[in-house]
Amino acid sequence: MKTYLDCFPCFLRQVVIALSQVPVDEALKVEILKETLEDVRGTDTSKTPAHTTTFIHRRIRRMLGRDPFKEIKHRYNHAALGLYPSLKSLVDDSRDPLWTASRLAIAGNVIDFGIYTEVDIEAEIDRSLKGEIVWDDYTDFRAALDRAGEVLYLVDNAGEIVFDRILIETLRDRGNKVVAVVKGGPVINDSTAEDALEVGLQQVCEVRDNGSDAIGTILEWCSEEFLALFRRSELVVSKGQGNFETLMNVDKDVFFLFQAKCNVVAGFLGVASGSMLLVDNRKLKGHDFPYTKTDSRIG
Amino acid sequence: MKTYLDCFPCFLRQVVIALSQVPVDEALKVEILKETLEDVRGTDTSKTPAHTTTFIHRRIRRMLGRDPFKEIKHRYNHAALGLYPSLKSLVDDSRDPLWTASRLAIAGNVIDFGIYTEVDIEAEIDRSLKGEIVWDDYTDFRAALDRAGEVLYLVDNAGEIVFDRILIETLRDRGNKVVAVVKGGPVINDSTAEDALEVGLQQVCEVRDNGSDAIGTILEWCSEEFLALFRRSELVVSKGQGNFETLMNVDKDVFFLFQAKCNVVAGFLGVASGSMLLVDNRKLKGHDFPYTKTDSRIG
Numbered sequence: 270m271k272t273y274l275d276c277f278p279c280f281l282r283q284v285v286i287a288l289s290q291v292p293v294d295e296a297l298k299v300e301i302l303k304e305t306l307e308d309v310r311g312t313d314t315s316k317t318p319a320h321t322t323t324f325i326h327r328r329i330r331r332m333l334g335r336d337p338f339k340e341i342k343h344r345y346n347h348a349a350l351g352l353y354p355s356l357k358s359l360v361d362d363s364r365d366p367l368w369t370a371s372r373l374a375i376a377g378n379v380i381d382f383g384i385y386t387e388v389d390i391e392a393e394i395d396r397s398l399k400g401e402i403v404w405d406d407y408t409d410f411r412a413a414l415d416r417a418g419e420v421l422y423l424v425d426n427a428g429e430i431v432f433d434r435i436l437i438e439t440l441r442d443r444g445n446k447v448v449a450v451v452k453g454g455p456v457i458n459d460s461t462a463e464d465a466l467e468v469g470l471q472q473v474c475e476v477r478d479n480g481s482d483a484i485g486t487i488l489e490w491c492s493e494e495f496l497a498l499f500r501r502s503e504l505v506v507s508k509g510q511g512n513f514e515t516l517m518n519v520d521k522d523v524f525f526l527f528q529a530k531c532n533v534v535a536g537f538l539g540v541a542s543g544s545m546l547l548v549d550n551r552k553l554k555g556h557d558f559p560y561t562k563t564d565s566r567i568g
Numbered sequence: 569m570k571t572y573l574d575c576f577p578c579f580l581r582q583v584v585i586a587l588s589q590v591p592v593d594e595a596l597k598v599e600i601l602k603e604t605l606e607d608v609r610g611t612d613t614s615k616t617p618a619h620t621t622t623f624i625h626r627r628i629r630r631m632l633g634r635d636p637f638k639e640i641k642h643r644y645n646h647a648a649l650g651l652y653p654s655l656k657s658l659v660d661d662s663r664d665p666l667w668t669a670s671r672l673a674i675a676g677n678v679i680d681f682g683i684y685t686e687v688d689i690e691a692e693i694d695r696s697l698k699g700e701i702v703w704d705d706y707t708d709f710r711a712a713l714d715r716a717g718e719v720l721y722l723v724d725n726a727g728e729i730v731f732d733r734i735l736i737e738t739l740r741d742r743g744n745k746v747v748a749v750v751k752g753g754p755v756i757n758d759s760t761a762e763d764a765l766e767v768g769l770q771q772v773c774e775v776r777d778n779g780s781d782a783i784g785t786i787l788e789w790c791s792e793e794f795l796a797l798f799r800r801s802e803l804v805v806s807k808g809q810g811n812f813e814t815l816m817n818v819d820k821d822v823f824f825l826f827q828a829k830c831n832v833v834a835g836f837l838g839v840a841s842g843s844m845l846l847v848d849n850r851k852l853k854g855h856d857f858p859y860t861k862t863d864s865r866i867g
Contacts, residue, residue, distance in 0.1 A: 274584050274587065274588075274594065274597055274598060274601065275584055277580045277583070277584065277601055278577045278578070278580035278581040278583075278584060279577070280580075281576045281577040281579075281580055282577040284576070284577075285573050285574055285576065285577060288573065289573075295573065295613075298573055299573060299611075299613055302573065302576055303608075303609050303611075306605045306608060306609050309602075309605060310602050310605050312598075312602075314594075314598055
């Protein structure tokens with residue numbers, strides 16, 4: 270996906286979110302934000318928004334001398350782990366464990382643990398389990414899993430990775446060999462090897478990293494090892510909007526499980542912002558996605 | 569009011585909104601947006617957000633070679649004029665015409681004529697007339713008007729200026745001499761002399777301009793003529809958030825009639841975003857407004 274004009278305010282919103290994680294002086298925050306304007310200016314709109322935000326987050330980490338999301342990720346994982354037993358039972362006791370686990374994995378992407386409001390996660394999940402999957406290629410997803418032996422599973426956020434673990438366990442129990450892929454280095458609240466360890470993912474499947482600290486999966490920046498793995502994989506399960514933005518045009522069998530979290534991606538797909546989606550990559554082909562919506566309200 | 573970190577994404581959002589008004593090539597829009605990053609970088613956070621947005625909008629007009637809001641302002645005025653007779657009757661037939669006209673003037677600020685949805689303005693007004701004025705210094709407002717002879721009335725947006733006309737007529741009928749003040753040059757959808765003419769404001773009261781194309785009323789950039797008028801005015805009625813941001817610290821009797829349209833101003837005042845407000849400037853003094861809220865949700 271290319272970068273739209275509407276992505277630019279969101280670039281700065283992401284800077285503000287990153288800086289709000291750390292108790293540093295407001296003046297330093299403003300200085301860092303102003304420096305990131307270099308990355309915003311450097312935006313190549315023919316590339317994905319994830320390209321620019323990757324540069325931005327690198328600069329923020331460099332200038333802060335730390336990963337601003339380290340603590341919150343730990344808290345996300347801990348909160349989600351507390352739900353694991355009940356969610357696991359929910360899946361095991363359901364008529365179609367794959368369906369339930371898939372929905373849960375999408376719900377896990379829906380949950381956007383507000384930093385000061387880690388409350389009512391269960392209610393959020395309950396809502397997500399009842400809510401409509403607006404774009405629902407589940408039947409094709411199940412069929413593709415039945416055909417495939419090995420599945421490459423690209424996880425997304427910390428916390429959410431617990432939900433991924435449950436889906437991966439379900440895939441394993443159905444006979445798929447799963448290789449989970451985390452980020453090669455910290456970037457926003459995305460899962461790294463450390464998060465995988467924290468939620469016990471290594472006990473369930475092989476865990477590899479993509480050799481990159483990019484938002485989503487920007488193949489040109491991934492390691493040779495990951496690219497080899499990616500190329501030979503029969504089926505890719507991809508979590509989160511960042512992976513959708515960066516992999517939607519790839520010529521592979523990919524199923525995207527995510528929530529359209531911004532107006533640009535939602536408008537692009539013709540769905541409401543906040544929609545839960547299970548998208549077969551092959552069904553995107555031939556579609557025309559004329560993104561025209563813009564935020565035109567005047568303050 | 570100073571500029572907060574949360575204002576920076578909004579600076580770019582305003583650029584996108586301005587550029588969405590004109591049918592020019594996306595590449596040119598991106599070029600203009602990137603040039604405005606210079607203004608964003610130049611932000612002096614000890615000044616109001618209006619300072620930066622003024623620079624931004626000047627650059628946009630210069631690069632476009634036109635005022636991007638010219639057409640929409642004309643449409644706002646036309647739509648609001650269509651409502652004038654019924655709104656005027658509403659005020660005249662009410663038990664307290666000043667109260668009704670004041671609420672209508674705040675409602676006029678609430679109405680944010682979405683560009684593609686100029687529908688249901690009457691329903692919006694009806695809602696606003698029923699909605700709560702969250703910060704309500706109406707009693708003091710009426711008393712101050714009773715004491716004052718001349719009133720300086722700072723109008724805000726096109727369209728909304730029709731609602732201002734009704735309040736100004738009400739003030740006139742109660743015995744106040746009103747001087748209405750418009751912008752000295754086009755900036756966003758703010759009213760200029762042209763808009764005042766379009767809605768017949770000159771038939772109702774004296775209309776002056778402030779000699780400036782700034783958002784709100786940045787006194788350091790206003791004309792000497794306006795400053796003299798401002799200094800000798802007994803009472804100022806100020807419409808809109810921009811005027812609140814730029815005049816809240818002024819040592820005068822000012823009543824602010826507006827809607828808190830952004831999280832920063834709403835958080836600063838401790839009210840919900842979207843709140844309707846009638847604020848006595850004197851009551852702001854001595855208050856502590858520790859703005860701490862920030863948009864900390866992670867996408």
